[in-house]
Amino acid sequence: MSETPQKNSFTRREFLGLAWLGALGLGALKLLEVLGKTTLPRRPKGAFGGEFEVGTLAELPKAGDPPLAFPAGRFWLVHSETGLLALHRACTHLDCLVSWDDGSQKFVCPCHGSEFGPQGDCLQGPATRSLDRFPLRVVTPEGQVAAQSDASGAPLPVEALVNGEQAEVAPESLVMVDTAQKIPGASVG
Numbered sequence: 001m002s003e004t005p006q007k008n009s010f011t012r013r014e015f016l017g018l019a020w021l022g023a024l025g026l027g028a029l030k031l032l033e034v035l036g037k038t039t040l041p042r043r044p045k046g047a048f049g050g051e052f053e054v055g056t057l058a059e060l061p062k063a064g065d066p067p068l069a070f071p072a073g074r075f076w077l078v079h080s081e082t083g084l085l086a087l088h089r090a091c092t093h094l095d096c097l098v099s100w101d102d103g104s105q106k107f108v109c110p111c112h113g114s115e116f117g118p119q120g121d122c123l124q125g126p127a128t129r130s131l132d133r134f135p136l137r138v139v140t141p142e143g144q145v146a147a148q149s150d151a152s153g154a155p156l157p158v159e160a161l162v163n164g165e166q167a168e169v170a171p172e173s174l175v176m177v178d179t180a181q182k183i184p185g186a187s188v189g
């Protein structure tokens, strides 16, 4: 006795139903992605990936003083004549932690010998990029942002904030470093 062949193709209604479910699923995923970006908590203050208080304007090292290490934040705080910088401690070759050598006035990588100038400029390879930077901002006791790094991470001229002729910012204003936003160092050549 011959059997009736089974019909295994989708009906138009089934196909439309599946397509609708698929579109709904994609929409839900997109919504989750947006919510995740806007509502996920940032890393806490004082942990790498979060924001660090490095002290008040009055407490900063003087321009030209040796860089100050912040091991928990994985950065060096550098106060040069042109302003304040937060340099990522990770070498741009293979991420070893660079040290400051006061004698040669350079950051030196213990792994393969890359060298970087006081502002993180790549002086010697195998690294091919300057040290990455983290943005800084100065927040007054009233909670106003008095100054902040630009997108290039150029040194923040904090000296002028307190001693400049025009701008007067309270010396008690806090200096913050945001380790969530790495600004890539410039490539050599």
Ligand code: FES
Pocket (backbone or CB within 6 Å): 091, 092, 093, 094, 095, 096, 109, 110, 111, 112, 113, 114, 125, 126, 127
């Ligand atoms: S990791 Fe720094 S030179 Fe290789």
